[in-house]
Amino acid sequence: MYKIVLIRHGESTWNLENRFTGWTDVDLTPTGVSQAMSAGKLLKAEGWDFDLCYTSVLKRAIHTLWYTLDEMDRTWLPVVKDYRLNERHYGALQGLNKADMAKQYGDEQVLVWRRSYDTPPPALEATDPRCERSDRRYPDASAVPLTECLKDTVARVLPAWNDSIAPSIKLGKRVLIAAHGNSIRALIKYLDGISETDIVHLNIPNGIPLVYELDENLKPIRHYYLGDAEAAAAAAAAVASQGKA
Numbered sequence: 001m002y003k004i005v006l007i008r009h010g011e012s013t014w015n016l017e018n019r020f021t022g023w024t025d026v027d028l029t030p031t032g033v034s035q036a037m038s039a040g041k042l043l044k045a046e047g048w049d050f051d052l053c054y055t056s057v058l059k060r061a062i063h064t065l066w067y068t069l070d071e072m073d074r075t076w077l078p079v080v081k082d083y084r085l086n087e088r089h090y091g092a093l094q095g096l097n098k099a100d101m102a103k104q105y106g107d108e109q110v111l112v113w114r115r116s117y118d119t120p121p122p123a124l125e126a127t128d129p130r131c132e133r134s135d136r137r138y139p140d141a142s143a144v145p146l147t148e149c150l151k152d153t154v155a156r157v158l159p160a161w162n163d164s165i166a167p168s169i170k171l172g173k174r175v176l177i178a179a180h181g182n183s184i185r186a187l188i189k190y191l192d193g194i195s196e197t198d199i200v201h202l203n204i205p206n207g208i209p210l211v212y213e214l215d216e217n218l219k220p221i222r223h224y225y226l227g228d229a230e231a232a233a234a235a236a237a238a239v240a241s242q243g244k245a
């Protein structure tokens, strides 16, 4: 049996301000830093250790990994930073307040934008100053979406899983993945075979280690949050309600 740990980044400045974030590179708040440190303390206290870490190219995930590893005295571990683990691109919604959008367009529309499987938010214009196409951290413009639905995110996260993460796990590496709410939802949808209708209800809390136990074919046996399960469920419910007026 293999075990991997997934962790969504700690609270970011735009989580605090309740703004759609996507590929915008905002940092952690002090609360986000302490969530990451608590995650590291918990992992250490429970005897977890890792050989290889994966994260996105966005600082809220990278810094979450830093603080988590620092608490474990494991900042020396190898880290693969892969843009394919970035948050889902939120298109023209990036920067806008979720509750304001719900007041303007209704809770239902915001739920569709946030959680529907195959309806993307309105796209950014390539000329929009928010567009990340000229950012050199990405291999080329075609790698940078103008918007994404979860289906699109699954389509880019899966190659990262298949080409890089899954082979490392099969080699016996103990893997920690620090990523984002929707890139983790994309991976879980695939691993657990969650339907397009049920994935709408899955929300990932900030900064709480989520363990997946996998069989020899990397099919999930079970999963659970480390620490207080009720607190994790309450934090996930709070994420679900961020898009309400």
Ligand SMILES: O=C(O)[C@@H](CO)OP(=O)(O)O
Binding pocket: 015, 019, 020, 021, 022, 023, 087, 088, 090, 098, 114, 181, 182, 239, 242, 243
């Ligand atoms: O804004 C975002 O990029 C994501 C994660 O913070 O939000 P949501 O939970 O609304 O998909």
